[in-house]
Amino acid sequence: MIDLDNRINREGFSMNNSGNLEFDRCEIIKLAQKYKTPCYVFSETIIRKKCRQYVNAFSGRNVTFEMLYAGKAFLVKAMCNILKEEGFSLDVSSGGELYTALSAGFPPDKIFFHGNNKSKAEIEFALKEKIGTMMVDSEYELDLIDQIAESLNTKVGIILRVAPGIDTHTHKYIQTGQVDSKFGISIDRAPDFMKKVLSKEHISYNGLHFHLGSQIFVLSSYVLAIKEMVKLMRKIKDLWGIDTTNFNLGGGLGVKYLESDLPPSIEDFVNLIADNVENEIRKNNLIMPKILIEPGRSIVAEAGITLYTIGNIKEIPGIRKYLIVDGGMTDNPRPILYEAKYEAVLVNKINNNLPEEVVTIAGKCCESGDILIKDLKLPSASPGDLLVVFTTGAYHYSMSSNYNLLPRPAVVLVNQGKDDLIVKRETYADIVRNDTVPEWFK
Numbered sequence: 001m002i003d004l005d006n007r008i009n010r011e012g013f014s015m016n017n018s019g020n021l022e023f024d025r026c027e028i029i030k031l032a033q034k035y036k037t038p039c040y041v042f043s044e045t046i047i048r049k050k051c052r053q054y055v056n057a058f059s060g061r062n063v064t065f066e067m068l069y070a071g072k073a074f075l076v077k078a079m080c081n082i083l084k085e086e087g088f089s090l091d092v093s094s095g096g097e098l099y100t101a102l103s104a105g106f107p108p109d110k111i112f113f114h115g116n117n118k119s120k121a122e123i124e125f126a127l128k129e130k131i132g133t134m135m136v137d138s139e140y141e142l143d144l145i146d147q148i149a150e151s152l153n154t155k156v157g158i159i160l161r162v163a164p165g166i167d168t169h170t171h172k173y174i175q176t177g178q179v180d181s182k183f184g185i186s187i188d189r190a191p192d193f194m195k196k197v198l199s200k201e202h203i204s205y206n207g208l209h210f211h212l213g214s215q216i217f218v219l220s221s222y223v224l225a226i227k228e229m230v231k232l233m234r235k236i237k238d239l240w241g242i243d244t245t246n247f248n249l250g251g252g253l254g255v256k257y258l259e260s261d262l263p264p265s266i267e268d269f270v271n272l273i274a275d276n277v278e279n280e281i282r283k284n285n286l287i288m289p290k291i292l293i294e295p296g297r298s299i300v301a302e303a304g305i306t307l308y309t310i311g312n313i314k315e316i317p318g319i320r321k322y323l324i325v326d327g328g329m330t331d332n333p334r335p336i337l338y339e340a341k342y343e344a345v346l347v348n349k350i351n352n353n354l355p356e357e358v359v360t361i362a363g364k365c366c367e368s369g370d371i372l373i374k375d376l377k378l379p380s381a382s383p384g385d386l387l388v389v390f391t392t393g394a395y396h397y398s399m400s401s402n403y404n405l406l407p408r409p410a411v412v413l414v415n416q417g418k419d420d421l422i423v424k425r426e427t428y429a430d431i432v433r434n435d436t437v438p439e440w441f442k
């Protein structure tokens with residue numbers, strides 16, 4: 001094995017004896033030849049490793065816990081199989097995610113249904129399938145769930161999503177726990193809201209939830225949120241005599257996109273949560289609830305990469321050189337949404353020691369903002385070169401679109417030298433599959 005330089009010294013990457021870059025022991029150039037580009041590649045080894053890091057970190061603590069995975073980050077049937085085998089529960093946030101999980105045979109009792117405007121049809125679907133827990137986001141939804149449960153002659157366990165009024169140090173579009181948020185019940189209204197919950201015949205109160213946001217590096221926001229949420233548990237106990245038996249702290253742990261990113265480790269995150277929940281519960285003289293968390297990004301982000309082929313190269317002397325790839329904001333909307341930053345290398349020029357130049361990686365969509373990476377140092381590129389972008393496992397495939405009617409890329413799973421397709425590349429026929437023409441044109 002050849003040593004990796006800093007740009008590719010990331011989890012899952014290695015260089016084989018022929019000097020070719022591998023991901024989870026699969027040669028990346030061969031993957032691109034076999035599956036074409038653009039293409040998402042996921043390492044099963046890394047996904048499982050992250051799952052186990054969470055479970056092991058909690059197992060080292062004297063607490064009861066349940067690990068959920070937030071399906072919104074990336075959910076396909078193969079992912080559901082991995083989660084099932086790793087003993088995870090699942091947070092879904094739409095009928096589509098629920099359908100995917102059930103199609104993969106995911107146990108319904110281990111599913112938690114999130115969302116800030118679940119439709120009647122989605123709630124009926126979930127209750128008929130006997131999913132484990134409905135996460136309640138509002139008063140409107142509480143009434144709706146109760147009515148539907150009554151019509152189905154069933155009783156459903158709920159967890160209340162509370163907005164704890166805490167700001168996080170992350171992009172404002174991925175903050176969710178602040179006062180001015182479209183998600184959850186404001187913390188000051190929650191004690192009264194409980195009266196309504198307890199009055200519902202077809203609902204049983206199973207606990208509280210908060211989610212602060214995503215890509216969080218500064219963990220002190222969790223400390224503040226835990227304090228406020230445990231105070232709320234105390235109020236609920238004082239007002240209604242009820243113990244809160246499940247405490248779900250959402251997801252949010254940040255990951256490494258850039259070499260310079262230094263997110264807290266999974267172990268530090270879990271220890272901080274366990275320490276603070278234990279302390280606050282003790283201080284407030286309450287019974288210790290089960291701790292649940294629902295990470296998405298920190299399980300799959302670094303397990304995913306995207307392969308692109310360089311096509312057109314446009315140089316504006318003295319201004320900028322654009323390398324244009326065969327994908328863009330359709331397979332990665334995060335730069336245009338959040339100004340997210342990435343790093344990448346040219347796989348076929350990885351160890352040529354060629355002089356480097358500063359370039360901009362642009363997508364092929366009809367938007368000037370469709371820029372994947374600004375000011376990246378790469379060896380001189382030519383059309384046909386293969387680019388790998390790191391850390392594209394979370395909120396990429398799940399946020400992809402068909403803008404410009406581009407077919408969505410294939411998704412490939414790799415594991416210690418094995419590779420297989422987990423989502424086929426869309427075809428032009430897929431693009432027009434639901435497209436219909438009114439009778440009067442026929």
Ligand SMILES: Cc1ncc(COP(=O)(O)O)c(C=O)c1O
Pocket residue numbers: 070072073091114176211213214215250251252253294295296297298394
């Ligand atoms: C309610 C909820 N839980 C969990 C998550 C997962 O967060 P992350 O992917 O940052 O771990 C999200 C994502 O925003 C969320 O909205």
